Amino acid sequence: MLDGVATTDQRTDGQGGARARVIDINGLSLTFETRDGPVFALSDVNLVVEQGEFVSFIGPSGCGKTTLLRVVADLETGTAGRVLVNGVPPDQARRERQYGYVFQAPALYPWRTVERNVMLPLEIMGFSGEERRERARRNLALVNLAGFERKYPWQLSGGMQQRVSIARALSFDPHLLFMDEPFGALDEIVRDKLNEQLLQLWRHTRKTVLFVTHSIPEAVFLSTRIVVMSPRPGRIIDVIDCNLPAERTLELRETPEFLALAQRVRDGLRAGHSYDD
Amino acid sequence: MTAAALPAPKAAGVAGVAGTALAALAALAGVALLAHRPGIAGSAPLWFWALVVAAWAFTWWANQRMSLLALPAGAAERTRDVAVPLLFGLTCFVLWEVVCVGAGVPLVLMPPPSAILERLVTSVPTLAADFNQTFVRAVIPGWALGSAAGFAVAVVADRVPFLRRGLLPLGNFVSALPIIGIAPIMVMWFGFDWHSKVGVVVVMTFFPMLVNTVAGLGASGHLERDLMRSYAAGSWDMLVKLRLPAALPFIFNGLKINSTLALIGAIVAEFFGTPIVGMGFRISTEVGRLALDMVWAEIVVAAIAGTLFYGAIALVERAATFWHPSYRPARGR
Structure with missing residues (x-):
């Protein structure tokens, strides 16, 4: 192959x-x-991905x-x-x-504001409150969503929601x-x-x-x-x-x-x- | 009639709505007062019944007219939103009143609302003691204990697979047990006072809460859970930050179902042994004494208390699950 x-x-x-081999897949x-028998989802996949x-x-x-x-x-x-x-x-x-993972759907939590959605991984990973707010602000600005911190996801369009999910994936700098x-x-x-x-x-x-x-x-x-x-x-x-x-x-x-x-x-x-x- | 002289519906404001409502109220009050006059009460002539039907038709027309009014948002609309259900309810009560009084229906079969109201006002101390015994001491603590226990067991069962598999079928079985079977057993276990009523309410409310919470904890989506996994989140974070918030609509559903179950449970449980106070006790003894007005007075108290209880939970639910599609406002940017 x-x-x-x-x-x-x-x-x-x-x-x-x-450059460094970031992903190394060998014979996967x-x-x-x-119930209908085995489904062969992947067969002998080999791939190397380098940094950047x-x-x-x-x-x-x-x-x-x-x-x-x-x-x-x-x-x-x-x-x-x-x-x-x-x-x-x-x-x-x-x-x-x-790694940060961006899914097919935004998968934002509707009970959290945009800002707190971006802060979700930071809370789990134990960043300080100040650091969380700073990173949320910076990453929302990066996806051109500055000023939407206090909105709820369901108040945004589909494209904006997906941008929030990208900001969330980037927030902990994977x-x-x-x-x-x-x-x-x-x-x-x-x-x-x-x-x-x-x-x-x-x-x-x-x-x-x-x-x-x-x-x-x-x-x-x-x-x-x-x-x-x-x-x-x-x-x-x-x-x-x-x-x-x-x-x-x-x-x-x-x-x-x-x-x-x-x-x-x-x-x-x-x-x-x-x-x- | 004055209503006929009112301006065309489209131009009506607060005055138009209030005028229509007041005219209908006057008609209702007229027949209600007339029904109590000697010579009509108990042996109402045909013309009285014709008058009743006319008043009924008039309030019907008035409500129809108010409902169809195209009103601007504001005072007029708010007046209408209050006036229509109020007038509808009053019509029902007045019809009940005039039929009972006019036809002389025996009190044992069906007391008129005025007699129930009179009994309610004169028996406030008794009703308050019954309310305290049944609602404050049995319904509220039983509801809180049963719901809390159901919730706690659901969270534990979620972590222990065999409990989840084993408890839910058992839950279905226990929730199918008739309360009249449980209540005497609880009286044997916990005595005649409110403790046994709390026991009945706990048994009745435990499983609805358990089932709802278990369903709620499984309600979060695949992507949302994969997201948590991609952060290597622990099960505590997973529970607190995703699964419990996602379960809130289910949990509130359980709390609301339980509020009505608790009231039924506590009242019925008192039929099986109680000190000489309590809403269920009063209902069962006053029926024996053919004092149906007192029975109805208790029913009124129970209905008001149950409605307020349910309403309070619904208000908290609305505040806590504002983000749920059934509550959140339309998308606006």
Whole structure:
């Protein structure tokens, strides 16, 4: 199978030098035992993600891309293979609070104000009251939501709610940001805007981002690398380097380079599907 | 009639609403007073009943008219919102009154509201003692103890899987036990005074609270729980910051169900042995003495107390679960 190491080693991204392996997945398989027999969610997945990368996982529904992210986040456990997050197993990484997770839905608690939602992880992790308020203010400003601290989540639009959940994931400053189709439920205009903001955010913070999506333009626009997956069993069928300039605007999506990359992703998705039709 | 001269409904304000309501009130008061006059009370002639039907039709029309008024928000609307249910309730009571008095219905079968009110006013000390014995000493403590115990056991059962599996079927079984079976046993265990009534109320309120709390603790969503897991939150944080707040609507549901169960339980339990005071005791003995007005007076006290109790819990619920979709205001930015 394609090994992520081979592609990343050859990559030139202008920064040079070997960087730390943040995610190291080796021969990972996951089988769910159901009443109708086993479901092969993931099969022999190998992938290395280095520090500061923005890696997108793309594939049709049910290809296991969310499951893969959940295994790395220790919300699910693989049945075979090995996963290391910064050199430690996922459960240890979770207990060390190494990652922030942004879910498909905002998952904000309706009884808490926006500010106190952002402070939720900080309370659990034992930050002081002053530090909590300061971090909530700073991270809400980062997602352009300054001034909404006292609102309740249900008083905000869907796009704003998802931005609050991003601020919440960033509030305790984790090394890693896992995002599972965070903009899937939003309309295209809001999604474009949030894509631009997310890209700026990533450039600011230099966090390593794993990003699940089923939108080809979104994956090409955001990523430094795109992992194309196929369903039944969930496998990696292509890893595409995305060497677009670091400064990206939405106009980039009209350029031939962008369209060529999108075409390659589309071909990969189609190849993964061919034996199904 | 004056009401016919009122302006068109759309232009009506406070004066229009108040005028209509007062005219209807006057009609009701007229027939109610007339019913008590000698020669009508007990043997009302046909023309009196015709008058009653006319007054009824008039209040019906008045309420209909007020309900359909398109009023601007403000004093006029508030007056209407008070006037319509008030007039409706009064109509029911006046009809009850004139039928009982006019047709001379025996007090044992159905006393008129005026007789009940009279009994209520003259028996305040007795009613207050009964209220104190039953409501203050049995209903409130029993409700609080039973609900608190149900809640506490639910939280413990949530941590101990075999308790959760074992307790809920047992809970269904016990909640199906008839109160008239439990009450004599409680009297044997805890004696005649209020203690045994508290026992009955605790038994009645424990399982509704347990079942509601267990359901509530399971009500938080998958994503919300995954979020807590991603923070490596301990079970205490998980409980206090997610599962209990998410369970609040269920818990308040249990408290409200229990408020009515507690009142029923305490009153019925007094039928099975009690000192010579208490609402249930009074009802059972006064029925024996055919003093139905006293029985009704107790029922009025129980109804008012039960309504206020339920209303108070509902108010607290509204304040505590303001974020729930059934209470929160429409989205506004």
